[in-house]
Structures are given as C-alpha cells and as structure tokens.
Amino acid sequence: MLTKGDIPMSEKIYGIDMGTNSIKIYQKAAGVILHQKNMIAMVKKKEPLALGDEAYSMYEKAPKNIEVKQPIVNGVIADFTAMQTMIQLYFKGMHGKKFAEGLAAGGNAEFYIAVPSDITEVEKRAFFDLIASSSLKTKKIRIVEKPIADALGAGLDVMDATGRLIVNIGADTTEISLISLGGIVQSRLLKIGGTKFDEAIQQTVKKKHNLVIGMKSAERLKMQLASGIKEEEEITYDVMGRNLITGLPNRVTVTNHLIFEAMSESLSSIIDAIKFILEKTPPELSMDIMHDGICMTGASTHIKNLDLLIQQETGLSIMKMEEPELTVVKGLGMIMENPDYERLAHNLQDSDFH
C-alpha cells in the first residue's frame, strides 16, 4: 500500500529535454512538471547556490566568486559535471526545496532523454551517461531523437509513410528535420537561434548607439521589436546600458528597423538551410510537404512574422504551435504514455539508432 508522499512505481517515469536555454521535465500521468532556465550558479566553482530561474536571475549580476553556468551549448553537453549536478538536485531537492511537485526519483526511475539528431555518437552518449553515472537510481534509460519527439508533440503522425518537415528554432540551435515512418530521413543542426539573434542585437546597438548592453537587455529588445519581415511602421523601445565613450549609464531608443537589420543575416542562414533540406528531399516526400507544409517549433518561433518569412521564401504553408517550447517534452510524454510509440525510444546499442 502507498503511504502519503509515495509515488506509484508506474509514475516514476520521466522525460527530459535539456535545451540550451531551458530544461523541461515531463512525468508520466502528471504532464509537464518543470520548465526552468537551464542554468546553475556555483560558489567558488564547486558549491551549488541556485538552479534554473533563480540562477538566471543572478546571470550578468553576480560577483566574481559566484559563477552562473549554462551547461548545454549548441544543443550538446558542454559542462558534464554542472549538468549532472543540476539533474541530481532537481530530482533530490536542494536546500530543502523541491522544484516541482512529484519530482521524486527515489528509486528505480525510468528516463526518456531527448537528444539532437545531427550530433556525434560521443555527444549523444553523453546524454545517456549523464543519467547512468548519476546518483539517481535508474531502472531504464531510453534515448529519443529530438525531432521525432518534437513532431509527435506538435501533433504530427510520425509513424505513417508521409514526409513531415519540422523546423525547431531554439536558443543556440535551429534543427531542421525531415521525418517519415518514425525515422529521420534528413536532419541539419545549425548553430543559430535566439542567442545568436541577441548577440547580433548587442553588437548592432553598440555600433549604432555606442551603447554596451547586456544579453538580457538584448533579449528584451528582440521580444519587443523583432519581426521576420521588415515592417513599414516604426516601433521603438528604450534600453539602458553603458555609453562606450563616457563610460556612464545611458538610455537610448532603439527601432524595430535596427533590430531587423541586426537579425537579417541569421534569418537568411536559417532560410538557406531550409531550402537546402527541401532541395535534397526525395520527390515522393516533397509531395507530402507541398501538401502539409512546414511545422515550426522552439520558443524563437514566437518572433512575429517569422512564419510569414518562411512561407514567402519557400512558398509552403506554415503550421505554428501555441506552446512551441514544449513540443519536444510533450512528445517524450506521448512516447512513455503510449506503447505504440515504444519503438521510437532506443537503447544506446540499438542498431536503428545512429
């Protein structure tokens, strides 16, 4: 019999999407139980001080003895120890604080981990090892290709013999994938996403206004002013920073046209990569894509008119999601909840997983 606080065995099954910008966790029968910034703040390089959104609030503001780390870079694990520490703390709690109701992998839990498709074997293995070598007691660890989980979570039928094109624009990466019969026909991972847009905005504001701004301010400008196509009407937003010449704090008014200029090179690269995949798509699958269009996921697809840009450049219809940042983790949830999808989750040894 279960005592209060116990979680039935069948529900200790978790899906984890470790993104560059945010980490999302799904628990069987409970849904998405955690969605936080993927950051950890450490004191003197070894003692964890804060996790997730709390760590992000310290980013660009911390004194020298506090380091705020982002363990995933360009979609892959860049700091294994920091990422493993985070996962362990999320599940076991920290400073007596639990991060999400139901996060209690006390023993023999099962994990479904989403990994990008277009990365090396070693990089994929690191996602598996992260859980396998952690202090969490695990019964089973399964790897799922991110584009497959993404498409499922977006409501696409990935099992049938129909070509689906899915474009996930995240923080450090854009993953463009062609899917059919539960597998990946082609996939391309670009090192372009929301963070690249923010960096370009930071540089352009510096050049145009002699103002040094932080990444958080650049992101705010993007969220207020970015558009996939150039808008006729001028919209402005004020930003604070440090004047490059006087060294003093200063405020300037930035226009949507400047933000468009800053982002245009990165947007062109994304369009070029989508066209490249379309050109390499076998003709029968091309017909499916002509019919169904392109599915857009990832939080950067919140950018205004980005769908219009891709539609104009490719001539294809675009499907946008209401919660594009959660499609991958919801897809992991569908795989663990529905035995029909079991073959989409792999052991590292599976010959069909490469």
Ligand SMILES: Nc1ncnc2c1ncn2[C@@H]1O[C@H](COP(=O)(O)OP(=O)(O)OP(=O)(O)O)[C@@H](O)[C@H]1O
């Ligand atoms: N409303 C918005 N408008 C524009 N950009 C947004 C908006 N909301 C979030 N973003 C951007 O989306 C990005 C995060 O996307 P997402 O959470 O899908 O990434 P991730 O999965 O963590 O990263 P990756 O897929 O690169 O590993 C950030 O760069 C953020 O600035």
